[in-house]
Amino acid sequence: xxxxPKVPRHIAIIMDGNGRWARxxxxxxxxxxxAGAESVRAAVHAAGEAGVKYLTLYAFSVENWRRxxxxxxxxxxxxxxxxxxxxxxxxxxxxxxxxIGRLEDLPKSAQRELEEARQRLSKxxxxxxxxxxxxxxxxxxxxxxxxxxxxxxxxxxxxxQIDEATISGALYTAKFPDPDLLIRTSGEMRxxxxxxxQTSYTEIWITPTLWPDxxxxxxxxxxxxxxxxxxxxxxxxxx
Ligand code: IPE
Ligand code: IPE
Ligand code: MG
Numbered sequence: 001x002x003x004x005p006k007v008p009r010h011i012a013i014i015m016d017g018n019g020r021w022a023r024x025x026x027x028x029x030x031x032x033x034x035a036g037a038e039s040v041r042a043a044v045h046a047a048g049e050a051g052v053k054y055l056t057l058y059a060f061s062v063e064n065w066r067r068x069x070x071x072x073x074x075x076x077x078x079x080x081x082x083x084x085x086x087x088x089x090x091x092x093x094x095x096x097x098x099x100i101g102r103l104e105d106l107p108k109s110a111q112r113e114l115e116e117a118r119q120r121l122s123k124x125x126x127x128x129x130x131x132x133x134x135x136x137x138x139x140x141x142x143x144x145x146x147x148x149x150x151x152x153x154x155x156x157x158x159x160x161q162i163d164e165a166t167i168s169g170a171l172y173t174a175k176f177p178d179p180d181l182l183i184r185t186s187g188e189m190r191x192x193x194x195x196x197x198q199t200s201y202t203e204i205w206i207t208p209t210l211w212p213d214x215x216x217x218x219x220x221x222x223x224x225x226x227x228x229x230x231x232x233x234x235x236x237x238x239x
Contacts, residue, residue, distance in 0.1 A: 006227045008180035010054035011047060012202070014194055015039070017186025017210030030074040035212035037082050041089075046219040048093055048127040054176050055129050058194050062102065062136035076106065079133070080113045087117055094126030100172035101135030102143075130176065137196030144170035173198055181226050183219075185211045203229050 015036060022032030040057065047055040060075060090097065097118045103111055114131075147170045151157040157166070168174065178198045187208040191199065205222045207214075230237060 007051050007223070008203075008226055009052065010056070010177050010179045011052050011181045011183065011222075012056040012058070012179040012195055012199070013043060014058045014182070014184040014188075014192060015211040015214075016184060016188055016192075018212055020186060021210040021212040029071055030078075032210075032212055033071075033075055033078055037078065039211050039214040040082070041086070042215045043219055044090070044095065044127065044129055045093070046216045048095065050219075050223060052127060054179075055127055056100070056132060056173075056176075056179065056195070057129070058132045058135065058192075060101075060133045060135070061193055062105075062134055062139050063193065065105070065134070076110050079110050083113045083117045087120060090117075090129070091121060091124065094124045095121060096124045096126070096128045097121045098128055098130045098175075099133055100130055100140070101133045102139060103133060105134040128176070130173075132194070135172075135194070137191070137193045140172050141197065143172070167197065171197060178202065181205060181222065183207070183222050185209050185214050185218075201231065201233050203231065 018032030018036045019029040020032070021035060022029050025031070043057070044055060059079070064075075065072065097114075099114055099118070103114065106114075110133075114133075144167060148157065148162060148166060152159060173195070178200070179195060179202045182195075182199055182202045182204045184204070184206045187206060189206060195202075203226055205225055207218060207222070209218050
């Protein structure tokens with residue numbers, strides 16, 4: 001199924017709208033985040049079933065550290081809880097786990113849990129689930145520039161040898177293909193500092209659905225829309 005070019009190899013999702021979902025119900029914001037875990041489950045399952053190879057989820061941005069302390073610590077606790085409760089199911093579904101972002105910013109408990117889960121799932125061969133945590137597209141480019149400058153300074157790389165592949169290879173996403181499809185929930189029409197370099201030719205699909213309401217049907221609708229897109233990459237349409 002994954003051989004079908006009309007099935008995106010890599011889907012990235014900006015999971016947005018948890019706070020609004022909670023507010024609409026008169027609940028604290030954290031309840032929206034809690035409810036969002038069910039949508040993560042649905043998306044991971046649907047992606048695996050559809051033959052998608054990589055699924056990147058924007059779970060926490062570098063800018064999200066600006067939120068109230070209570071919300072941030074609540075989100076970190078939910079992350080640990082999610083990993084603990086889902087690890088067996090992820091393993092059964094042959095899912096691998098990777099992370100992108102400044103993981104060192106996360107509480108030690110979350111770092112440990114992520115590393116344990118990553119190792120436990122490392123032999124799996126199905127969907128690769130990539131969780132973006134303390135992630136920022138510009139921060140990623142800063143980290144890549146530092147890496148490349150270090151190589152130049154050490155005499156292992158000459159400036160004129162730097163090309164697009166050098167930069168792609170210095171990003172957190174070096175091992176992964178660029179996303180074919182970017183989904184954003186809650187209707188916001190912006191990238192919010194997500195995968196700035198990698199989305200240069202990504203197809204974008206935005207739904208008004210809030211993340212906690214996102215289910216398999218929404219995912220399948222995104223896939224159906226993607227199938228109708230004509231990707232030209234700057235060329236002209238085939239005659
Ligand atoms: C997305 O939902 C989850 C995170 C950013 C962690 P929000 O918390 O941004 O929800 P809204 O956008 O305020 O509704
Ligand atoms: C983007 O959502 C980050 C995540 C989904 C983790 P935000 O809610 O933080 O983005 P803005 O502030 O609406 O741009
Ligand atoms: Mg938001």
